[in-house]
Amino acid sequence: MSKRFSLSVVIGVLILVISVISVKSVYLTAKPTVDTAEAHINEDTATLEGMIHNTGGRDVSCYGFRWGTSSGLDKTENLSGSIDVNKPFSTTITGLKEGVTYYYRAFAVNAKGTAYGDIKSFTVPVKYNAPPIVSITSPGDSMTITPGEVVKISASATDDKKVESMELYINNIAKKKTDGGALTYIWDTSGMDAGKYVIKATAGDGVKADEKTINITVKDDLKKVAQAAVTPAANKVPTRTKTVATPSRGVNYTNMSSYPRLSQYNGSFGQFYYRDTGGGAIEIDPRWIAENIVTIKLPGVNRYVQVHKNAKDNFIQAFTYIQNGTATINGKRVPLLSLVDTIDGTFVSRHVNWNPSEGLSNHSWGIAIDINADNHFRYVNPNWEPDDPNYILWVKAFQPAGFSWGNSYGDSMHYEVIK
Numbered sequence: 193m194s195k196r197f198s199l200s201v202v203i204g205v206l207i208l209v210i211s212v213i214s215v216k217s218v219y220l221t222a223k224p225t226v227d228t229a230e231a232h233i234n235e236d237t238a239t240l241e242g243m244i245h246n247t248g249g250r251d252v253s254c255y256g257f258r259w260g261t262s263s264g265l266d267k268t269e270n271l272s273g274s275i276d277v278n279k280p281f282s283t284t285i286t287g288l289k290e291g292v293t294y295y296y297r298a299f300a301v302n303a304k305g306t307a308y309g310d311i312k313s314f315t316v317p318v319k320y321n322a323p324p325i326v327s328i329t330s331p332g333d334s335m336t337i338t339p340g341e342v343v344k345i346s347a348s349a350t351d352d353k354k355v356e357s358m359e360l361y362i363n364n365i366a367k368k369k370t371d372g373g374a375l376t377y378i379w380d381t382s383g384m385d386a387g388k389y390v391i392k393a394t395a396g397d398g399v400k401a402d403e404k405t406i407n408i409t410v411k412d413d414l415k416k417v418a419q420a421a422v423t424p425a426a427n428k429v430p431t432r433t434k435t436v437a438t439p440s441r442g443v444n445y446t447n448m449s450s451y452p453r454l455s456q457y458n459g460s461f462g463q464f465y466y467r468d469t470g471g472g473a474i475e476i477d478p479r480w481i482a483e484n485i486v487t488i489k490l491p492g493v494n495r496y497v498q499v500h501k502n503a504k505d506n507f508i509q510a511f512t513y514i515q516n517g518t519a520t521i522n523g524k525r526v527p528l529l530s531l532v533d534t535i536d537g538t539f540v541s542r543h544v545n546w547n548p549s550e551g552l553s554n555h556s557w558g559i560a561i562d563i564n565a566d567n568h569f570r571y572v573n574p575n576w577e578p579d580d581p582n583y584i585l586w587v588k589a590f591q592p593a594g595f596s597w598g599n600s601y602g603d604s605m606h607y608e609v610i611k
């Protein structure tokens with residue numbers, strides 16, 4: 193074997209080796225193969241997933257996702273680190289918007305170039321958006337007020353997202369607008385005409401809106417009228433005039449000569465013969481009194497009063513509540529008993545307002561009582577005066593004991609049993 197031949201062999205082998213390496217490099221390696229997998233959406237984020245099936249015979253230097261809101265895929269998520277074939281890789285994209293379709297594809301890069309998986313897409317679901325829930329916390333619905341009263345209107349709203357704004361209307365005239373979920377408006381009713389007013393509060397969350405309305409009646413200024421008619425005597429307080437049909441039932445006895453007039457029929461409390469004794473006072477047939485009016489001791493205040501026998505239990509019940517109950521005023525717990533300053537009324541035989549041309553007062557049946565007459569011949573607005581003693585007594589004692597309250601017609605001292 194000549195030296196020349198040996199050299200040729202060496203060169204030939206080298207060429208062969210170089211060729212094999214070159215061929216392998218050019219023809220036997222390739223770009224990676226990569227798949228795009230499904231995305232997992234969670235509210236405004238999505239986790240994108242991909243998988244490299246083959247590195248193409250070279251190291252994968254870079255991989256990740258291209259994505260965007262169009263198939264242009266203008267955003268790139270580059271992932272680094274070693275990657276195993278056939279094991280998923282993922283990344284989470286954030287800040288996604290409801291109802292928007294996003295496109296994405298996985299990619300992987302090796303020395304041969306960049307490979308892509310298929311373009312896939314997903315649409316971020318639009319969540320159900322509930323409209324705000326609006327409430328008017330004060331005043332109460334169907335409240336009657338007198339002109340000149342200042343009414344604090346409070347409304348609030350809640351929402352599954354966020355209440356953006358609220359607005360208040362009175363008879364569809366915008367009165368106030370506010371950001372957020374709470375609104376307060378001071379409504380001065382001075383000079384308002386009597387009639388019904390629709391108070392409407394609206395709230396919106398930017399997408400959906402809702403509203404709540406209540407009706408407030410501004411009444412004629414009866415208070416002034418009634419006050420003008422009243423005489424100075426302590427008991428001379430107005431009582432609601434009952435519009436009762438002509439009595440259809442008589443009483444078991446008649447004493448027409450002494451007691452020529454017959455009262456209206458007052459439910460389970462019956463009716464009686466009476467006569468006018470002047471000044472709006474009446475004298476009731478003593479037999480009716482003997483049969484119907486009883487003397488009881490009011491618990492707590494330990495006062496003896498005359499009431500109708502069918503209302504007796506209500507009075508006892510109300511004053512038992514007063515005897516045992518407490519209220520919190522200005523953060524202090526006080527006994528209900530301390531809220532009762534004066535007691536008037538119960539059984540007083542008279543016309544409404546001591547006016548002979550008016551009907552008979554319910555005090556004539558012994559079914560009404562006047563508490564704290566000073567300063568309570570008027571309407572009490574519970575929203576304005578939540579600590580008013582007569583309001584507290586109404587809520588905690590008289591209402592649960594079956595009384596109605598004269599407040600609705602501007603006589604907050606007056607409680608009476610309705611049966």
Ligand SMILES: [Zn+2]
Pocket residue numbers: 429430431537555560561562605606607
């Ligand atoms: Zn009264």
